[in-house]
Amino acid sequence: MLLVYTHKITPRLKYVFKHVCTRVLGLEVSFTSKIEEFITHDSLKMSYTKQHLGNEFFIKSHDLLFEQGLSDVEINVQSWDDTKCFFFNGDKSGLPFDIFAASFYLLSRYEEYLPHVKDEYGRYVATESIAYRYGFLNQPVVDIWAYKFKAALQNRFSEYVFSEKKYRIKPIIDVPSAYSFYQKGIMRTLGGTLKDLSQFKFKRLYIRFMVILGFQHDPFDTFKYIINKQKSSSYKFLFFFLIGDYSTYDKGININKKQFVSLIKQVADYCHVGLKISFFATDKIDVLKKEKVQMESIINNSLKASRQSYSRLNFPESYRHLVELEIKEDYTMGYVNYIGFRAGSCTPFLFYDLDYEVQTPLKICPYHVMDYALLKTRSLLDKKQVLNELIKKIKKVNGEFVPVFHNYTFSDAERWKGFKELFNMILESSNEN
Structure with a gap:
């Protein structure tokens, strides 16, 4: 089990850590804001806050998981090896990006709560998303980031054996x-017939009646x-x-x-x-x-x-x-x-x-x-x-x-x-x- 120390345990934080750790990586996770409990834990552990406590595995946190409601979140997408990420957190962190805040932004569909242009059916369109605009729509980035996190943990806790999922x-x-054509009723069949005739779709009209009469599938x-x-x-x-x-x-x-x-x-x-x-x-x-x-x-x-x-x-x-x-x-x-x-x-x-x-x-x-x-x-x-x-x-x-x-x-x-x-x-x- 992974123990996460943080200065404030919020619903957002618990939600995204459980997705990344448990659903993606198969790793159980729990949380504490007590330093004593964190120090005595003898298995996987990390701190997620603004400053590290000592030499523990540490990821510097973005404010997003400690906020409530919507705010004007600044997104600065940058390259990271063979993928992209945002919420850069510097060199002193165990990962160069806060993958948990970034994952929460995408999973909660934060951007779909914000004002955006919809298509003729009232749908959110791909071109409005940061994934499309910054060229990572074709990657499961949340899962990719999770596996980068797993690699960093394995490097720090080499004796721990992780479970494996399958595709x-x-x-x-x-x-x-x-x-x-079948089971459409008299009125819809009549309307479809007239439409076929008006558009000179005689082949379609032929198939329509072959189906209705039971001569064709x-x-x-x-x-x-x-x-x-x-x-x-x-x-x-x-x-x-x-x-x-x-x-x-x-x-x-x-x-x-x-x-x-x-x-x-x-x-x-x-x-x-x-x-x-x-x-x-x-x-x-x-x-x-x-x-x-x-x-x-x-x-x-x-x-x-x-x-x-x-x-x-x-x-x-x-x-x-x-x-x-x-x-x-x-x-x-x-x-x-x-x-x-x-x-x-x-x-x-x-x-x-x-x-x-x-x-x-x-x-x-x-x-x-x-x-x-x-x-x-x-x-x-x-x-x-x-x-x-x-x-x-x-x-x-x-x-x-x-x-x-x-x-x-x-x-x-x-x-x-x-x-x-x-x-x-x-x-x-x-x-x-």
């Missing part, structure tokens, strides 16, 4: 609409293929089904359709199933509660995980709603059109509410790539290279890789050509050195 995968299958119905993949994989897939009402943004299947309910139940027999929260339920807890109850009645179990429609977070209210409804995990933390690490980490972390200065029980599981982001690279070879580089970085810190694919990604549509191969590559990555 793991959590594949996400997002289902905004289970079917393209619905292009979005790839569930048999995905379930077969699940059967041969040691990692449980996590499906997110949209069951919210039809709206401008959400165009899923009506939850009253027995075939759709049957599909969700079938998938739940093999995979984990969560709720894809509809666009308007992100802001309205009463709508979210209704969707939660509906999903629980289908899967006959309490709802454990959620993902927001369009990866839209109304920060921090969206997370507060999940906490209030006792949803344990959320998989929205990521960028739709950019590959990388929105919170700087590939290790799940707990939501820290900066307004209330409290750690919540909600586990944030950030995703690192969505299929749409891979469309930005042209050839299949380039896509493979991008994925391989991402996997290599996550493996280096024994992190958890969370890719997001959609049910229609596995269709025969031209734009998704080769994506089955990419998905297989991800599943097989755990077997490679």
Whole structure:
């Protein structure tokens, strides 16, 4: 166990030390502000304060972990070996940067509480983040810093044996609409038919009626293929089904359709199933509660995980709603059109509410790539290279890789050509050195 001496034990300090030490490094940590207790401790120990006590392992602290609320934090990003960091603390410290304050800034999403420009869907965009602006969005910097901290501790306490984590995968299958043409109802089918005719999409019109008449398989119905993949994989897939009402943004299947309910139940027999929260339920807890109850009645179990429609977070209210409804995990933390690490980490972390200065029980599981982001690279070879580089970085810190694919990604549509191969590559990555 690591004992940390500090002049003031705060919720922020306990939160970030437990993430870096326990969740990333597998190292238990405790805290003291009593010098006598610190001196008598005979295992790993360090001081985290403004001045070192003697010749102990010491990291000079930034003020961030001892503050409350939001302030105008000065960020000066600098290079550090093969990565970048901020909150430089000088040569007398065991590490040249206060990695704990820097990690807290990224994990708490401090910058998302500050004024920023949103996109057309009300989302925080990657280009607003310091990670994008200073060129470290493509690195799990919090985990990298943690391993630098581990190396420094090992150098000081050579007899201590650290536990080791393993690289793991959590594949996400997002289902905004289970079917393209099937189970859409008379009015939506009529509207789609008129739209196809007006846009001269005769091939699409032909497929539409072949599916409706039962002569052809619905292009979005790839569930048999995905379930077969699940059967041969040691990692449980996590499906997110949209069951919210039809709206401008959400165009899923009506939850009253027995075939759709049957599909969700079938998938739940093999995979984990969560709720894809509809666009308007992100802001309205009463709508979210209704969707939660509906999903629980289908899967006959309490709802454990959620993902927001369009990866839209109304920060921090969206997370507060999940906490209030006792949803344990959320998989929205990521960028739709950019590959990388929105919170700087590939290790799940707990939501820290900066307004209330409290750690919540909600586990944030950030995703690192969505299929749409891979469309930005042209050839299949380039896509493979991008994925391989991402996997290599996550493996280096024994992190958890969370890719997001959609049910229609596995269709025969031209734009998704080769994506089955990419998905297989991800599943097989755990077997490679």
